[in-house]
Every structure is written in C-alpha cells, then in structure tokens.
Amino acid sequence: MVTELGDATRPVIAESWRRSLAARVDPERHEAPVVYAPDEVADLRDAHPLAATVPLLEHTLSMDETIMIVTDTRGHILWCEGDNRTRHEAERVRLTEGSRWSEDVIGTNAMGTALATGRPVTVHSREHLVRTCHGWTCAASPIHDPHTGLLLGVVDVSGPLKTMHPAVAQLVSAAARLAEHHLRQLAPRRHVLTLDFLGGLRAELDGRPLALTLRNAEVLTALALHPKGLTAEQLALSLYGDRGNPTTVRAELHRLRAQLGDVLMTRPYRLDAVVRGDFLDVRTALRSGNAGKATRHYSGELLPRSDAPVVREERADLAAAVRKGVLERGDLDALLSFADSAEDAEVLERLHGLLPAADPRRALVSSRLRRALD
Structure with a gap:
C-alpha cells in the first residue's frame, strides 16, 4: 500500500493525504460510494441553493474533453456536465451524479480537499490518494453564500491527465466568484445568528454581541435544533418538562424578541436567520x-x-x-x-x-x- 509522499509534495496535498489516511481510506481498494439514486439526486438539485448558478457555471466552464461538476457541502455530486466520451470515462471511476467525493471516503481529490480546506485546489494525477484516480487531473473551488459566508458546495472541472490546461484552475476559481455574484443579485441579505454554547454562553446577531440569560440561550438552542419551528406548548415541554407553562414561555419569548427583533417569528416560533453554532x-x-x-x-x-x-x-x-x-x-x-x-x-x-x-x-x-x- 502506498502511504508516503516525496519531499517535494505540496503541503496542501501532504496534509490531505494525512487526513485521508487517518480516515482509513485504502489507496488500493477504495472507490467513491454512490449514495443517491437518480430520483433522489433530482430532489436534492431542486432544493439546493446552487441550482440557480449551474447554467452560468456550465456556460463558463464548457471545454472539450472535460466534465464540470457541482457538489453539495458533503461532497455529493449533484451535477455532472460535459461531452459524452469524457462522462463515460468518468463513470469508470464513479465521477458521476449521486456519488460522494469527500476526503474521508475517497481520499485526496480536488472536490473533497476544497471542501476540507475552504480554498481552491488542483489535484494532479498521482497526487490523488486512490490509485484508480491517477489518470485524472481536477481543479475545484468552493462557492460560498455571498451574504453569510457559509459554504454551499464546490465547482470542479475534471479531465484525463493529457487534456487539462494549466489555466483551468484559474478559470474554475473565477467561475466560482461569478456564481457568488449571481447569488448576491438573486437573494436579499439574511440575518446571521451565531450561537457558541459549548462550554459557555456567547451569541452574536450580525456581528453584534447579544446579552443573553441562560433561559434565552435555552430557547435559542431549542429553536436552532428545530428550524421549522415550535409551538409555545412544545417549547414549554422542551424547556421545563411536564411542569411547563405556555404562558411562561410566551413571556420569555417576548423578552427575547427585544434583542432579536423580527428574527424571532411566531406561529410557530422560529428563527428567520442563518443560524450558526458550535x-x-x-x-x-x-x-x-x-x-x-x-x-x-x-x-x-x-x-x-x-x-x-x-x-x-x-x-x-x-x-x-x-x-x-x-x-x-x-x-x-x-x-x-x-x-x-x-x-x-x-x-x-x-x-x-x-x-x-x-x-x-x-x-x-x-x-x-x-x-x-x-
């Protein structure tokens, strides 16, 4: 089994190999798992925020003998576009819609490593940990929500080793920035609520610190864990158990709304914000x-x-x-x-x-x- 890299290896690749081997990826045996069936992929596409950017990405990154791929944040391939011959070759290594290409399941690759590092990356031939990928070179770049900074997925261009031009990596990064600009024009800015409740009690709304009581934090924890919302009765049970009183909960929510404003919505009670939390x-x-x-x-x-x-x-x-x-x-x-x-x-x-x-x-x-x- 190959488990070492030479001294000249780029740090980003060496670090990725270490992560991949720590996840017990076998360079000789592993294949990308196919996680979703075609009908499931279709459903995921419909709900994914990058769906609106795919036509732009496809137009920008259309090249002979390559495929353009868009993944979600877990490395699942949701879109794979390109000429039929290259797509057929890609299917042999499971570069296909519904498969997962995160580092922990298939080792070092441009999509998975871009997701792990949050930065653009190109992976050439034998820089891939898994041997079956050595005939490919891939360039990927993360795409973030332009309002919140949250990672949405990656865009990737992959092709057989002999077909990939060195300029492709720059083009992929530029396409990712175009996609983010497109998303900024499509959607209004949303509030960002940050909850750091592990080992302490810290919270921010759009970067502004919030002065929360422990009960406030408990309410926000419950709502963060139930993004579709909770009724006053459900919150009372979550916060107080069987002795909970919806009237008491409504009073707590009224006090909390003084800090959150229209972020705290009613019927049911829910958070109208991008919620981040440790x-x-x-x-x-x-x-x-x-x-x-x-x-x-x-x-x-x-x-x-x-x-x-x-x-x-x-x-x-x-x-x-x-x-x-x-x-x-x-x-x-x-x-x-x-x-x-x-x-x-x-x-x-x-x-x-x-x-x-x-x-x-x-x-x-x-x-x-x-x-x-x-």
Missing part, C-alpha cells in the same frame, strides 16, 4: 461521520449550567457521540482535544498509553488521570 457544527460533523471535525469543534459541554430537557438531551448525545468517535479512532490530536473539554478517565488512560515517556504532556495526563480515578 454545537450545530459538531452535530453536522457527527452526522456526516467526520469524528475528527466533530472533536475539533467540541470545546465543552452544551450550556453546562442548563437543566432544560432539550439541552440535557442534546448535551448527552453530543458528548457520547464525540467520545465514541474519539476512542474508536485513537487519534492522538483528537484525544488531546477531547481531554481538554472533559475529565474522562478512559480517554486519559488511552492518552497515557499513546504519549511517549519523554513527552511533557504525559506527566500532565498522569496527574489528571489520578484525579479522575479518585
């Missing part, structure tokens, strides 16, 4: 099977002082899932990151076994392990 990032990473990313975002328990049922349940679910992923992977950096956010004897024992005796961190882990076992 606990939401962990949740998303876990659902996509990316334990490493989940651990990096996990900086502590969700609202540690809260006793609201909705928070208690989510807190327990996140902590258990991150812990399981960390222990299963056995990755040193992930274990260290989790140990910083939780005093867990099993995690500390694993760290103690992995750290060399000469590593100064081992003594600190030993001290913490003794306290955890007392």
Whole structure:
C-alpha cells in the first residue's frame, strides 16, 4: 500500500493525504460510494441553493474533453456536465451524479480537499490518494453564500491527465466568484445568528454581541435544533418538562424578541436567520461521520449550567457521540482535544498509553488521570 509522499509534495496535498489516511481510506481498494439514486439526486438539485448558478457555471466552464461538476457541502455530486466520451470515462471511476467525493471516503481529490480546506485546489494525477484516480487531473473551488459566508458546495472541472490546461484552475476559481455574484443579485441579505454554547454562553446577531440569560440561550438552542419551528406548548415541554407553562414561555419569548427583533417569528416560533453554532457544527460533523471535525469543534459541554430537557438531551448525545468517535479512532490530536473539554478517565488512560515517556504532556495526563480515578 502506498502511504508516503516525496519531499517535494505540496503541503496542501501532504496534509490531505494525512487526513485521508487517518480516515482509513485504502489507496488500493477504495472507490467513491454512490449514495443517491437518480430520483433522489433530482430532489436534492431542486432544493439546493446552487441550482440557480449551474447554467452560468456550465456556460463558463464548457471545454472539450472535460466534465464540470457541482457538489453539495458533503461532497455529493449533484451535477455532472460535459461531452459524452469524457462522462463515460468518468463513470469508470464513479465521477458521476449521486456519488460522494469527500476526503474521508475517497481520499485526496480536488472536490473533497476544497471542501476540507475552504480554498481552491488542483489535484494532479498521482497526487490523488486512490490509485484508480491517477489518470485524472481536477481543479475545484468552493462557492460560498455571498451574504453569510457559509459554504454551499464546490465547482470542479475534471479531465484525463493529457487534456487539462494549466489555466483551468484559474478559470474554475473565477467561475466560482461569478456564481457568488449571481447569488448576491438573486437573494436579499439574511440575518446571521451565531450561537457558541459549548462550554459557555456567547451569541452574536450580525456581528453584534447579544446579552443573553441562560433561559434565552435555552430557547435559542431549542429553536436552532428545530428550524421549522415550535409551538409555545412544545417549547414549554422542551424547556421545563411536564411542569411547563405556555404562558411562561410566551413571556420569555417576548423578552427575547427585544434583542432579536423580527428574527424571532411566531406561529410557530422560529428563527428567520442563518443560524450558526458550535454545537450545530459538531452535530453536522457527527452526522456526516467526520469524528475528527466533530472533536475539533467540541470545546465543552452544551450550556453546562442548563437543566432544560432539550439541552440535557442534546448535551448527552453530543458528548457520547464525540467520545465514541474519539476512542474508536485513537487519534492522538483528537484525544488531546477531547481531554481538554472533559475529565474522562478512559480517554486519559488511552492518552497515557499513546504519549511517549519523554513527552511533557504525559506527566500532565498522569496527574489528571489520578484525579479522575479518585
């Protein structure tokens, strides 16, 4: 199995190989999985915010002997356009609609690496981790929501090694910026609500800090976890359990609206904003099977002082899932990151076994392990 790169390898590729191998991608055996059937792809296209940009991207990036690909944020190919011969060749390596090309399932490739880094990238031939992709060169660039900065997906041009011109990478990046400009013209600006509730209580609305009480934060957590909205009765159950009173909840929402304005909507109660949050990032990473990313975002328990049922349940679910992923992977950096956010004897024992005796961190882990076992 090929597991090493030469000294001349570009840092972006070397780092991608390390991530891919840590995710246990086998360079000799792995193939991109086909996740969605054609009818499911059609449904995903209809709902995807990049759908409006595809005609522009196709017109800009139409070239002989190449294919243009647009993915979602998890690396699923939703659009694949190009000449029939190249598309036929692409199907042999599963460069086809419905397949997934994130680094954690198919290793280093332009689409997956652009998603992982948030930057344009070109991957040439043997820079692909998986051997079956060595006959291809691909250039990809992320596309972000022009109002919120949130990643929407990537656009990619792929072709057989002999057909790709060096200027393609610049053209792909320019096309991504054109797509973002097009989206800016199509949609009005939305509010951005940022909730950082892991290990603390911090929130911003359009960059302005919010002075929230713990109860405010509990309400926002419930609404963030239920983007379609909740009734006063449902919120009362989420916040207070069986003893909840909808009248009390309505009073809390009235006070919260003084800070959020028209972001807090009624019938049902919901948030009219792009909602970002550290606990939401962990949740998303876990659902996509990316334990490493989940651990990096996990900086502590969700609202540690809260006793609201909705928070208690989510807190327990996140902590258990991150812990399981960390222990299963056995990755040193992930274990260290989790140990910083939780005093867990099993995690500390694993760290103690992995750290060399000469590593100064081992003594600190030993001290913490003794306290955890007392």
